[in-house]
Amino acid sequence: MGTRPVLRVTHQHLAQLLAYCAVYRSYLWQYVAPSPERNQTMRGIQALQGRFAHAYEQGQADIDLFFTGEEQGTIKQLFTGVTHFYGAAPSSEQRIQQLAALTTLRFLVERTFRQVS
Amino acid sequence: MRLNFQHYALFHAIGNHYTAPLRFPIRSMLDVGTGTGIWAVEMANLCPTSLVMGVDLDTFLFKPDPPDNCLLRAGNVLTSLPFPDQMFDYTHQRLLVLAIPAERWPGVIRELVRVTRVGGWLELVEADTQIAHAGPATAHFQTIVDALVNGEPLRHLAEMLTHEGVQAVETQPIPLALGEWGGRVGSMLKQDILAAAQALKGMCCQRGFLSAEAFDQLVQAMAQEWEMSHASCTFYAVYGKRGLI
Numbered sequence: 001m002g003t004r005p006v007l008r009v010t011h012q013h014l015a016q017l018l019a020y021c022a023v024y025r026s027y028l029w030q031y032v033a034p035s036p037e038r039n040q041t042m043r044g045i046q047a048l049q050g051r052f053a054h055a056y057e058q059g060q061a062d063i064d065l066f067f068t069g070e071e072q073g074t075i076k077q078l079f080t081g082v083t084h085f086y087g088a089a090p091s092s093e094q095r096i097q098q099l100a101a102l103t104t105l106r107f108l109v110e111r112t113f114r115q116v117s
Numbered sequence: 118m119r120l121n122f123q124h125y126a127l128f129h130a131i132g133n134h135y136t137a138p139l140r141f142p143i144r145s146m147l148d149v150g151t152g153t154g155i156w157a158v159e160m161a162n163l164c165p166t167s168l169v170m171g172v173d174l175d176t177f178l179f180k181p182d183p184p185d186n187c188l189l190r191a192g193n194v195l196t197s198l199p200f201p202d203q204m205f206d207y208t209h210q211r212l213l214v215l216a217i218p219a220e221r222w223p224g225v226i227r228e229l230v231r232v233t234r235v236g237g238w239l240e241l242v243e244a245d246t247q248i249a250h251a252g253p254a255t256a257h258f259q260t261i262v263d264a265l266v267n268g269e270p271l272r273h274l275a276e277m278l279t280h281e282g283v284q285a286v287e288t289q290p291i292p293l294a295l296g297e298w299g300g301r302v303g304s305m306l307k308q309d310i311l312a313a314a315q316a317l318k319g320m321c322c323q324r325g326f327l328s329a330e331a332f333d334q335l336v337q338a339m340a341q342e343w344e345m346s347h348a349s350c351t352f353y354a355v356y357g358k359r360g361l362i
Contacts, residue, residue: 021138022287029131030293034302039132049138053285
C-alpha cells in the first residue's frame, strides 16, 4: 500500500481552496461544453469542495488532509484551470495578487505531492 | 415521460444530480416537487445508506417500486411540508418556477429551510425564463411567457436563502445551448423546453394571447430560430448551508 501525502493547510488555505473550486466549476459550466470528460472533472472538483468545506468548518488553525492519487490529479487540474482563468483576466493589481496567492499555495501543495511520489 | 427526459437532459448538462458540494454519507435527503420521483430514485440508488424522500402535490406520476430507501409522498411546499423541523441533511428543489407564484417564493424558501437541519445543505435549480440570442418568434413568445410567469424571484434566490439564515450561498449560472447546434445536450434541452412551452398552450389560448393554430406556428418558428441564431438559456444553481439559529 503506497503512502498518501499529508498536506498541512491553514484555515486561510482552505478558504482559498474553496474559492478556487467554486471559480473552476463556474468556469467549466460557463465556457466548456457538456461532455463526459468535463462532467467527470466537475464531479471530482465538487467532491473536493465538499471535503474542503467540511475541513474549513472544523475551524482549526491548521489541519492535515490526505489525498488519493486520483484526488491529487484533480487538485493539479484545479490549479492549472484556475491559473489559466486568472491569467486570462486583464492586467490589474487584483490579478497580480490573485496569481501570487494561487502560485504560493500551488507550490506548497505540489511540493507535498512530490515528496511522496 | 417529459419529466424523466428533463431529468436526464439536466444530468448531462450540469454534470451531476446535484450541484452542492455534498460530503457523503448523508443520512436523509428531500426532493421537493419531485414529479415522477426520478431524482429521488436516482439519489437513493447512488446513496444506498441514505433515506431519500420525494414530495409532490400529485402522486399519480410517481415511479412504481422505488428502492427501499426511497419514499415518495404527497406534500405541498406552498402550505406546509409534512415533516418536522430540521429533519433533512440535504433539501433539493428544482424547476418549480411555473408552479410557485412570485409572491410565494419567500414563504417557500422559509419552509425549505425549516425542514433542513442546522449545518445541512439546501439547493435550488431554476431556469431563467429568458432565452438569449434568439429572434423575433422567440421574442414574441417571451412577451407571452412574461405575462403568464413572473420570473423575477429567480434572480433573488440567493438573497432569499441568506435572509433565512443560509450561509456560504453560491450562485452558479449555467448557460446552455438550445438546439442541435449544441450537440446531444442542446438537442435534449430544446426538446424539453419546447415541451414545456406546449404546457403553456392551454393557458395562452384561454387568455386570448393566441389561437391554438397560431401558437403551434409560433413554437415551430421559435424552434427553427434557435438553430439559426444559436440560442441559449441559463439555468441557475443556488446552494448553501443552513446556519446556526
